[in-house]
Amino acid sequence: MSAVPDPLGHPPLERYLTLPGFTPTVLTMILGYRLRALREAAEISAKDASEVLDCSEAKISRLERGESPLREGDIEVMLRMYGAQHELETVCELARRSKEAGWWERYGSAIIPKWFDKFVGLQEGSKVIRTFEVQLVPGLLQTAEYAYAVAQGGFPATAEEIRAKVELRLRRQDLLERPDAPHLWAVLDWPVLQRPVGGREVMRGQIQHLITMSRRPNIKIQVLPPGCVAIGSPVTLLRFEEYGLPDVVYLEHPTGxxxxxKPEETGRYRLMLDDLAVMALSPAQTRKELRRIARELE
Known part of the structure; x- marks a missing residue:
């Protein structure tokens, strides 16, 4: 395998054969962006590539955005077209690894629907997670008791499904314990702390957990002060800092x-998160407010 430099100066793909921590979801994105870089370096349009592959331009776009799995036959045709046959072995091996199931997929679609499966895979491979929540404590910061109360209040589910949802949520939190843990920056709207999810005892434990987590070097928690007007829906921005991958903004609604x-879209949300952080109490002020709320719940 020849480690030929990427046309845009990205590290050679070979490094991802040995580096840990890259989920199938992120590997698919890396491969897609590599193929786009090679196509553009070869000065081949997406339309021309689609004609050679006998597919639609939309398929080329999905492949290059990491939204569709890569087949070895397509990989061979594309690399030959782009004059990059020397990468065939590496790309095919990474494509095989990108099809491996993530640990979370064993829970099945009843517990983790396909639209959320992608988010977990992206979150697992991210370097920075910025989130703004208006209804609930972010899942990565929830206690077991709080998560159980949230699961009970969602769509109708059996006791076993609720147990599995809570287990999945708690296991997702393991990424914050890794040596290469991402940096989590959470801004909470004021009503999040006033909503007694699960009752006073559960909420007191959740508040105390936020205080504890906020002291970790890779976690920053801020809360908007009372009366501060903010947007009415949650948003999460994920940053990868690998291979030139773009930021991804995740916007959840009840059924998807x-x-x-796109930089013009994610850039607006990044600025919005910056503004919210400026309006919010500082991390130290937030801890002070959290301690006050915990005392009130005693």
Whole structure:
């Protein structure tokens, strides 16, 4: 395998054969962006590539955005077209690894629907997670008791499904314990702390957990002060800092989610999160407020 430099100066793909921590979801994105870089370096349009592959331009777009799995036959045709046959072995091996199931997929679609499956895979491979919540404590910061109360209040589910949802949520939190843990920056709207999810005892434990987590070096928690007007829906921005991958903005609604990765879209949300952080109490002030709320719940 020849480690030929990427046309845009990205590290050679070979490094992703040995580096840990890259989920199938992120590997698919990396491969897609590599293929786009090679196509553009070869000065081949998406339309011309689609004609050679006998597919639609939309398929080329999905492949290059990491939204569709890569087949070895398509990989061979594309690399030959782009004059990059020397990468065939590496790309095919990474494509095989990108099809491996993530640990979370064993829970099945009843517990983790396809639209959320992608988010978990992206979150697992991210370097920075910025989130703004208006209804609930972010899932990565929830206690077991709080998560159980949230699961009970969602769509109708059996006791076993509720147990599995809570287990999944708690296991997702393991990524914050990794040596290469991402940085989590959470801004909470004021009503999140006033909503007694699960009752006073559960909420007191949740508040105390936020205080504890806020002291970790890779976690920053801020709360908007009372009366501060903010947008009415949650948003999460994921940053990868690998291979030139774009930021991804995740917008969830009751029956699905939207994923945005165009710079003009994600840039607006990044500025919005910056503004919210400026309006919010500082991390130290937030801890002080959390301690006050915990005392009130005693």
């Amino acid at each position: 989610a939207n994923y945005l990765d």
